[in-house]
Amino acid sequence: MFTALCLLVLIMGYGVYSHDSAPKDTVRIGYLANDQHSAALAIANAKGMFESEGITVELQQFNVGADIVIAMAAGQIDMGYVGTAPATMAIDKGMPVKVVAAVNEEGSGIVIAPNSTINNVTDFEGHTLVMPSRGSIQDILLHYLLQQKNISPQSIDIREMQTSLMPEALQSGRVDGYIVWEPYVTQASSDGYGKTFMYSGEIWKNHPCCVIVAGNDFMQNHPDTLKKILKIHQNATDYINSNRDDAVSILSKQYKIDVNTEREVLSHIKFVAVPDEDFINKDLKIVSIQRQLGYVGHNLTRNEIFDLRYLP
């Protein structure tokens, strides 16, 4: 009995000890699991860019973007690499967060089975198409595509599914296609269980995708750290764009993906750190689509969404 009790106390002790409790000056950054849009974060971390600036970061992984902004509003993380769609939904709900930098444009795609008979968008009518979650940038892209082609969303069986289940669902014929972020698009072709129907760049050229959001508290209390981190973000973004071979080799190890696939994945993502006028305008267009879909209640202005003063 005594031994059993001791064992229980030990196990509890382990739980308390291993519980993530970041020291006070650590910057907690959220990102999406297996999403290569945040490759700049992975590169910055792998190249020791944070340490060399004297910044300690703790990277926290999430499954959907909404969880990142909720965690930020609750003070659990300071910054996050997240889709612009969840970011604007959060700002619309009055959460104290702002978009402080861009991360990427494009980088998603629609995957279908290799022997699929679907040749154009209208062929999806009557078929099942899944997306990561409602409110995601993929949801917005899909609606944008259907609007462009004058197809009613009701004519397609659109459902939501965890990204990790999508390949199995496609292979077993349970779904006819999915819209998803990289690396899942390219991986489907390189692993042979799917083929790319359309890259998101073909749906909407240079569409905004991920951004960096920061909590208002963090922005006000640690402006210098935020500036340093955004400088690192820009350096890492430049690194991916100018040292492609090295970036491919680092990322393929990190994401455990074959080098050729990794190179292909990166070629479908446009990495940008500073949002230009076009990015901002397209982002406002995304908000208007969100408004149509009932995901946001207000027409947000650029000043309500962006705070770009901390960018280098």
Place this chain on the structure above:
Amino acid sequence: MRKTLTAIIIPVLIIIGWSLLTSFNIIPEYILPSPSEVLNSFLGFLGTNELLIDTLATLSRVITGLIIAAAIAIPLGIIIGWSKKAEGLSNLTIQVLRPIPPLAWIPFAMLWFGLGFESAVFIIFIGTFFPVLINTIDGVKRINKVFVESAYTLGASQSQILTNVVMPASLPSIFTGLRVGIGIGLMCTVAAEMIAVKSGLGYLIMESMNLIDTGGVIVGMLIIGIIGFLMDYSFRKAEKKYVLWSGN
């Protein structure tokens, strides 16, 4: 009347505390939506029939899952509880399968049963099966040996004892198992409705979460809670009425 009044004291206090915390902005709305915000979400859902469809969808999945689980778990539980051989044969398997979280079955539910009703029912079945089984086994084992021995002495056959002594005597435990099962079945709805379904209260909760509509999340939570209460209440009533020897 007095009982009802006593029962609502805590819920009323919770709502008052909740209103105070949110209306004076001690807790910001995006962390905990105010009761009026939840009411607004609720009324918003009512306007579209969505809530009714979601409630019916979840109810039909939970009830189907529970019926299938009961249809298998009750006879199996009686056999395992009655026969030492059956117990020896199945105990290890049951104890290993039992702690596996229903969520872990999601990929297989999708591969085996596809998207929609069947896979959701399968997840709920997994959740409800074990409490019903374990309680049935326990109920059979706890039967007063005097009942069984008297029946033998009076010349009853094995099958007569099973149907006329063992089954009625273990009914109170079976009812407890069903009540626990319903609770766990409802707890599984979020997991069950993660597999690309398009309706249900679990789906409503996740959907609202993805659209950062915390009011909608609470509406879904409350309705699941109320359904759980009503189902448990009717089970207890039925038990009182039909299982007179249950001692409740």
